[in-house]
Amino acid sequence: MEQSNKQNNTICFFGAGAMAEAIVSGVLAQGIFLPEQVSVLNKSNEQRLHHLHSKYGVTVSNEEQQKQLLLQQADIIVLAMKPKDAVAALTELQAHIRADQVLVSVIAGLSITSIKQLIGVKQPVVRAMPNTSSSIGQGVTGISYSDEVTEVEKMTIQSIFSAIGIALTIDEKQQSAITAISGSGPAYIYFFVEAMTAAAEKLGFTTADASKLVLHTLKGAAAMLEQTELPAEQLRKNVTSPNGTTAAALDVMIDQQLSTTISDAIQRACTRADELGKEIERSIH
Incomplete structure (x- = not known):
């Protein structure tokens, strides 16, 4: 080819x-x-x-x-x-x-x-x-x-x-759905990284060290997903001990409906992609 x-x-x-x-x-x-x-x-x-x-x-x-x-x-x-x-x-x-x-x-x-x-x-x-x-x-x-x-x-x-x-x-x-997931997706990850980095700084790390910690945590997690080929749910469970630190953090995310927020955000991006497409159609006609 x-x-x-x-x-x-x-x-x-x-x-x-x-x-x-x-x-x-x-x-x-x-x-x-x-x-x-x-x-x-x-x-x-x-x-x-x-x-x-x-x-x-x-x-x-x-x-x-x-x-x-x-x-x-x-x-x-x-x-x-x-x-x-x-x-x-x-x-x-x-x-x-x-x-x-x-x-x-x-x-x-x-x-x-x-x-x-x-x-x-x-x-x-x-x-x-x-x-x-x-x-x-x-x-x-x-x-x-x-x-x-x-x-x-x-x-x-x-x-x-x-x-x-x-x-x-x-x-x-x-096409609108893939735009909402992969097209806009990097921005969602960057937003999460921003929040984790800010939290690390509040806990006393310098901006440089906080960025380094979060970046390598992200890279390691992505590598685990790719190399182990285990589903994200299983990898999450592997990290989460009952009544441990990870469980405490995840309880907050669940209580504040982070999964629902993410799902709603992606759906809104998909809808907006449809809207933009229709705007282009109208401009053509």
């Missing part, structure tokens, strides 16, 4: 932000594409393009004629612009795409149906939602496909997003 990509495929990123760079970095590091097969476009930020060219050796452009040529030549076009720029960019793209090009959107809230409406032609379209941990190769991406995407194309897309973490094929109806 990788050899096939190297021989035949070119990929063009329409947008040059952090997520585009994360994917570029991943596919080059994994050998899925060579630098000469990758191009990155944006509207006007020459400094950003210079950074990407210098660091990765990829082709970059914000010059209109060259952008059109790179878009026309690409086998895969990754739509990585900001949501507010999506309508104009896709309308512009309509004149330059071929029927056999695969469009991959990492634009939050933009549905496959909306993409098809904006480009006005029948096209293989992929909707993907990576999270910010993709920038260090530890991301989670939910991928949904239109009916036009072939099995071979799906394998290529899977390899692209597997280069920046794990990639799951999901029904498009689940």
Whole structure:
């Protein structure tokens, strides 16, 4: 699969932000594409393009004629612009795409149906939602496909997003849910870390030591989940002695309904993702 990509495929990123760079970095590091097969476009930020060219050796452009040529030549076009720029960019793209090009959107809230409406032609379209941990190769991406995407194309897309973490094929109806869990999820963890660090400081540790204690506790717990393959419930029980310190802390969390709070928060994030998607739909129509 990788050899096939190297021989035949070119990929063009329409947008040059952090997520585009994360994917570029991943596919080059994994050998899925060579630098000469990758191009990155944006509207006007020459400094950003210079950074990407210098660091990765990829082709970059914000010059209109060259952008059109790179878009026309690409086998895969990754739509990585900001949501507010999506309508104009896709309308512009309509004149330059071929029927056999695969469009991959990492634009939050933009549905496959909306993409098809904006480009006005029948096209293989992929909707993907990576999270910010993709920038260090530890991301989670939910991928949904239109009916036009072939099995071979799906394998290529899977390899692209597997280069920046794990990639799951999901029904498009689940995109809001994966956004609420994995897309926003890192922020929930950071919030919990903030609270634990503040509590450690109240108990007399310096900020530096408190941060170190919490970070390594978090890393150790994550490693236990991954390496032992035991469910979180069992690992929690293993740490919790009757009437011990852990049990005392967990009693407070249970009394204050922490599980319910977390569940309600994720449900609210899912609902908000749906709302944002509908807002984008309304702006298109």
